[in-house]
């Protein structure tokens with residue numbers, strides 16, 4: 001495994017994989033984590049988080 005590879009998005013409600021050195025998969029996650037709102041479901045629109 002490569003430590004410079006992909007890791008989970010830093011937003012706790014998000015399930016996306018992110019390529020280093022990014023911490024978040026999207027601006028949505030960066031903003032959502034920054035405001036510390038309690039989110040049950042990520043809404044970044046990426047496939048791992050998509051709502052039916």
Ligand SMILES: [Zn+2]
Pocket residue numbers: 009013014015016025029042043044045046048049
């Ligand atoms: Zn997400």
Ligand SMILES: [Zn+2]
Pocket residue numbers: 009010011014015016024025026029042044
């Ligand atoms: Zn994310």
